[in-house]
Amino acid sequence: MIRAFLRDRADLPVLGEEGGWAGPMPATDGLHWVLDPLDGSFNYFRGVPLYAVSLALCRGREPLLGAIYDPERDELFAGGAGLGLRVNGNLVAQPAPARQMLATGFPAKTEVAVTLARLGDLTADWTKIRMLGAAALSLAWVAAGRLDGYTESGIMWWDVAAGLALAQGAGASTVLCDRVAEHSVNVLVER
Numbered sequence: 001m002i003r004a005f006l007r008d009r010a011d012l013p014v015l016g017e018e019g020g021w022a023g024p025m026p027a028t029d030g031l032h033w034v035l036d037p038l039d040g041s042f043n044y045f046r047g048v049p050l051y052a053v054s055l056a057l058c059r060g061r062e063p064l065l066g067a068i069y070d071p072e073r074d075e076l077f078a079g080g081a082g083l084g085l086r087v088n089g090n091l092v093a094q095p096a097p098a099r100q101m102l103a104t105g106f107p108a109k110t111e112v113a114v115t116l117a118r119l120g121d122l123t124a125d126w127t128k129i130r131m132l133g134a135a136a137l138s139l140a141w142v143a144a145g146r147l148d149g150y151t152e153s154g155i156m157w158w159d160v161a162a163g164l165a166l167a168q169g170a171g172a173s174t175v176l177c178d179r180v181a182e183h184s185v186n187v188l189v190e191r
Contacts, residue, residue, distance in 0.1 A: 002055070006033050012057075015183075017158045029060045034161040040134025054136035056161035061179060066165030068140040077140040079169025085143050094170055095145040097191045102126040102149045103138040115153050122151055122188070135187075139163020142189055143170040149190040157183045164189065 003014050003022050014022040016035035026032045033055060038044060040051030049072040057065040057080075065080040079085035085092045102123060106115055123129055130147065132138045135155055141147045143166035150163075160177070167175055167189045174190040 002035055002037055002053075006035075015158060017156065031057065031059055034058050034063070034158050036136060036156075036158040036162075039136040039159055040132070043133045048133065050132045050134050050137055052134055052137045052140065054158070054162040056165050058161055061157075061177065061185075063161045063165035063168070066162030066169070068136050068162050068166065070137060070140070075140075077143060077166050079143065080165045081168040083169050085166055085170040087144060092144055092170065094191065097173060098148050099125050099190070100127040101130055101147045102128070102151065103130045103132055103142065103147045104150065105131055105133065105135060105138070105152045105155065118153055119151075135159040136163050139189060140166055142172070142191060143167045145170075145191060149174075149188070151188045153186045154180055154184045155187055157185055160185065160187050167191075 003016065006014055012032050013026050014033040014035055018037060036054040038051060039054050044051040053069045055067045056063045068077045075087055077085065077087055104119060135152060136159060138147060138150045139160060140163055142150045164175060164177060172189050172191055174188060176188040178186045180186055
């Protein structure tokens with residue numbers, strides 16, 4: 001339904017978790033949509049109220065605009081670099097950066113020992129670690145100042161593209177995104 005809506009309104013290809021590319025693959029720096037219609041699907045199917053719908057407009061691997069909708073809390077996060085961050089249309093003022101709560105996850109397709117070693121190095125200076133099971137929602141909450149950072153290795157691009165745009169809109173101090181495979185990246189975001 002979301003793909004059809006986008007196709008009817010913008011002649012841009014869509015990369016999504018369900019179905020891969022719709023439309024011709026864009027040039028390396030071409031505009032396209034990145035869609036995850038249900039980030040946190042495992043949570044959703046188990047009745048854990050932490051999941052979201054995620055959509056980004058990207059130029060290559062650069063997220064320009066992002067929107068993440070949390071249906072459980074009826075919150076729509078929207079923004080991008082130079083645009084700020086809005087929640088349900090209201091501009092969000094950013095609290096002072098802190099290194100207290102770091103969110104992360106364990107993608108199913110990564111080696112646990114590598115992930116644990118990376119986390120050990122990254123988490124030494126943080127007070128608390130949280131695993132929400134929804135990367136998009138974690139990044140939206142970092143952008144809104146509810147969490148202070150997010151990191152994950154080998155996470156899929158459609159899980160984080162919109163959240164990275166939101167983090168940039170909120171003025172995140174660190175946004176690192178390294179491509180590790182065709183559609184997966186290593187991410188570190190701090191406010």
